[in-house]
Amino acid sequence: GKEKWPRGDEKTWKENMRALETDVPGISRNIVNHVQTSLARQAYNLDDLGAYQAAALSVRDNLILNWNDTQLQYTRKEPKRAYYLSLEFLMGRALDNALLNLDLKKQYSESTDKLGFNMEDLLEQERDAALGNGGLGRLAACYLDSSASMELPVWGYGLRYKYGIFQQLISPEGQQLEAPDPWLENQNPWELPRLDVQYDVRFYGSADRLNDGTPRAVWSGGQEVVAQAYDVMIPGCFTKSTNNLRLWESKPKRGFDLNSFNAGDYERAVESSNSASAITSVLYPNDHTTFGKELRLKQQYFWTAASLADMIRRFKNIGKPITQFPEYVAIQLNDTHPTMAIPELMRILVDEEDVPWDTAWQITTNTFFYTNHTVLPEALEKWPVPLMQHLLPRHLQIIYDINMYFLQAVEKKFPGDRERLARMSLIEEGFPQQIRMAFLACIGSRKVNGVAELHSELVKTTILKDFVEFEGAGKFSNVTNGITPRRWLDQCNPELSALISKSLNVPKQVWLKDLFMLKKLLPLAEDAAFRKEWAEIKQRNKERLAHHVRTTLGLEINTNAMFDVQIKRLHEYKRQSLNILGVIHRYLTLKDMSAEERKKVNPRVVFFAAKAAPGYWIAKLIIRLIVNVARILNADPETKDYLQLYFLPDYSVSLAEVLIPASDISQHISTAGTEASGTSNMKFCLNGGLLLGTVDGANIEIGEEVGESNVFFFGYLTPEVEQVRYNNIYHPRPVEEKSPALARVLSVVSQGMFGDGGIYEPFLNTIRQGDYYLIADDFDSYINALKMVDDAYLDKEEWIKKSIRTACTMGKFSSDRAIMEYAESYWNLEPVKIPA
Ligand code: GL4
Structure with a gap:
């Protein structure tokens, strides 16, 4: 029979439905209510942490109400939905972002003020949600912000790691030490456990084909683990639209293995419980490297299986035949990490839904989209066949079948080309054989894209060249990355945001969602009064950074110097090495000068911040060098007024928010062809920092937008790199010959x-x-570019003009533009308006 909703007395329900608290008295009431009840504390013993928690819970109340309305609308309208599968979401802090997106910052500041707390202090209480390594994870976070802001029905799916990216400590000798990041220690007010959303996920066991004329098999035995959902609300900017980031936690299916427990083997009983929760205990701290560890494959499958089960359950609620799945669901694979979703969907369709193989393959290849984020060979995932056989026996069968049909088709198109078959096979020969995940992601997807023009070309001409020849170029394209101007301008640089609104004479809600509007400010580069305001804001941001360094590290920074910043993961390809060697060269040059000559030099402060993967020895050695060079330089009375160097430990999203608005110049100096896109380059430029870089990744497109007179490019170009590398091996020349300065x-x-x-x-x-x-x-080309930067900085007014021109031509790099490209050209998704 049909149930009556709501149960009970409708009037009582209606009268008691809560509305958003948006005025100061309502907000104060809500905060105090959380202090008293949720936290069980009182006015007389409340500290900043407690006040932060109460404020966060009260903001979450508003998010939940918007979230409820949004999800109800999605359920009613049944729009096509997209799911962003990412092993990493580098969210940073949530409170300031939520307040700005809800447009409640003013009211909250006023309210907390009345309650005796300073909002800026409360914001500092929050721990970063650091469930990512670097650019790939931060991109996922920007895309969630843009999806909600563009009112698109997009959910993120990831893992709720108990420990995020490690905390970096630097020993006095300059050694990187890693400490765990127990970010959930103080409770996380931003997540909502969904005890009603749980799925069982199987590992190991055996797979038996039915051999009944169907492709079906039965997978049984092994170990079952429970995936438990936690939801994080993602507020859109100035819209009710509030999406969801669903993170899975692994739990043992039973708290204890009762059999072992009864047998008195307590150790083993607890061990089984440990092994289930181990799956989501920690984020792997490697950017751009894979290690083929069983636990990592377990993470990947656990997450994709739970996410797909959740999507299928939601799809089934709308009562459409399974063949229409791709009309209602698009799944974006953030790199190859979620590729197991492809054989998992095949398994569900074939084994559980009894769909014929070809139909299942058609559904699958119309559902998935694959984004490649790097062409570095060490980052291309491969899983040993024996490991897959052991952990996921049914999926290995399915991968073999996919491969067999695929190679048959290749053979048909290129008869007799044995080498091509070997090159393109999903299985790489060797001891052991390995499964090539990028190939599986490619053939299992409807479209494949890279993350900047150059990188997308490289994907087509290098790692997936054979696949372009086989499938046609149409499947392969580009979506240049973007960044959210909410966090990376409005939130991190409020004064610049206010100046922009004032000068455009529109509220920020308008231009923050249409970043091309910044172009209208270009003529103001010629306006001396505007330039003055612009430069003063930069100066105050430099002082804010200096203050931060003083209070956290006790170091005194010269704020009259040019601030030169390189912040990103430590990797040889990103060439922090080039930067530090350049700093040493500058130091030697200063030492060569007379005191009089030095007085003409523009003072410079160089900042580094970077985490190295714990096992990446050379990267750690480079950190050590930077720290020790800093020790000498900052103590040298002859030069320290002209050159200072700082390595800021424990780089994070929150630290980036202080560093980026303070930079005059930032460095993006990867060897040409190695940095797929880069996204911090966009952040610096949007905040009026100039770019010094190689002709690589998104630097190229930034250069196109700002114009060549406003950027500093140097170095060999991508097409030349291969030949130079060849020569370096087969016709080596000593460093003395290539660059006496470097020698x-x-x-x-x-x-x-x-x-x-x-x-x-x-x-x-x-x-x-x-x-x-x-x-x-x-090296010499780099030193020459640094010299050009120095010369340009001498003309202060011209430099400010460049700064204005740079920021105001960043429209293209809004993640709103990028996410709309995915929505329109890939997912076929439409915005859903949430009625007030
Ligand atoms: C990365 C790229 O290295 C980086 O250039 C890009 O901006 C980012 C997002 O697309 O993805 N790929 C990997 S792996 N880690 C990254 O940060």
Whole structure:
């Protein structure tokens, strides 16, 4: 029979439905209510942390109400939905972002003020949600913000790691040490456990084909683990639209293994419980490398299986035949990490829904979309066949079947081309054989894209070349990355945001969602009064950074200097090495000068912040060098007024929010062809920092937008790199010959100017021999570009003009533009308006 909703007395329900609290008295009531009840605390013993928690819970109330309305609308309208599958979501803090998106910052500040707390102090209480390594994870976070802001029905799916990216400590010798990041320790007011949303996920066991004329098999035995949902609300900017990020936690199916427990084997009983919860205990801290660890594959399957089960349940609620799945669901694969979703969907369709193989394959390949985020070979995921056989036996069968049909089709198109078959097979021969996940993601998807023009070309001409020849170029395209201007301008640089609104004479809600509007400010570059305001804001942001460094590290920074910033994961391809060697060169040059000559030099402060993967030894050595060079430089009375160097430990989203608005120039200096896009380059430019970089990734498109007179490019170009590398191996030239300046730098390091030179030899040798990243080849060109930066900075007014021109031509790099490209050209998704 039909149930009556609501149950009970409708009037009582209606009268008691809560509305958003948006005025100061209502907000104060809500905060105090949370202090008293949710936190069981009182006015007389409330500290900043408690006040932050109460404020956060009260904001969450508003988010939940909007979330409810949004989800109800999705249920009613049954729009096509997109799901963004990412192993990483580098969200950072949520409170300030939620307040700005809800347009309640003013009211909350006033309310907390009345209650005796300073809003800025409360914001500092929040821990970063750091469930990601770097750009790939932060991109996912920007895309969630843009999806909600563009009112698109998009959910994120990820893992609720108990420990996010490690906390970085730097020993006095400059050694990176890693400590765990127990970010959930103080409770997380932004998540909502959904005890009613749980799925069982199987591992191990055996797979038996039915051999009954169907492709079906039965997968049984092994171990079952429970996936438990936690929801994080994602507020859109100035809209009711509030989407969901669903994160899975792994739990043992039963709290204890009762059999072992009864047998008195307590150790084993607890072990089984440990092994289930181990799956979501920690984020793997490697950016751009894979290790083939069983636990990592477990994470990947656990997450994709739970997410797909959830999507299928939701799809079934609308009562459409399974063949229409791709008309209601699009799944974006954030790199190859979620590729197991492809054989998992095949398994569900074939084994559980009894769909014929070809139909199932058609459904699958119309559902998935694959984004590649790197062409570095060490990042291309491969899983050993024996591991897959052991952990996911049914999926291995399915992958073999997919491969068999695929290679048959290749053979048909290119008869007799055995080498091509070997190159394109999902299975790489060797001991052991390995499954090539990028190939599986490619053939299982409707479209494949890279993340900047150059990178998308490289995907087509290198790693997936054979696939372009086989499937046609139409399947492969580009979506240049973007960043959310909410966090990366309005939130991190409120003064600049206010100046923009004032000058455009529109409320920020307008231009923050149409970033191309910034172009209208270009003529103001010629307006001296505007330039003055612009420059003063930059100066105050530099002082804010100096204050931050003073209070956290106790160091005194010269704010009259040019601020030169390189912040990103530490990796040889990103060439922090080039930067630090350039700093040493600058130091030597200063030492060569007379005191009089030095007085003409523009002071410079160089900032680094970067985490190295814990097992990446050379990267850690480079950090060590930076720290030890800083120690010498900052203490040298002759030069310290002209050159200071800081390595800021524990780089995070929150630290980036302080560093980026303060930069005059930032460095994006990867070897050409190695940085797929980069996204911090966009953030710096949007905040009026100029760009010094190589002709790589999104730098190229930034250069196109700002115009060549406003950027500083240097170095070999992508098409030349291969030949240079070849020469470095087969016709090596000594560093002295390539760059005498660099040779001198290497020799002072080696001779111990920055402490025991011997320890740096392994790093120096990477340059002396092979020089895979072209450090010596690009060095003189780099020094020349730095000189151009120095010269340009001498003309302060012209520099400010460049700064204005740079920020105001960043329209293209809004993640709103990027997400709309995915929605329109890939997912076929339409916005859903949420009625007030
Ligand atoms: C990365 C790329 O290295 C980076 O250039 C890009 O901006 C980012 C987002 O697309 O993805 N790929 C991997 S792997 N980690 C990244 O940060």
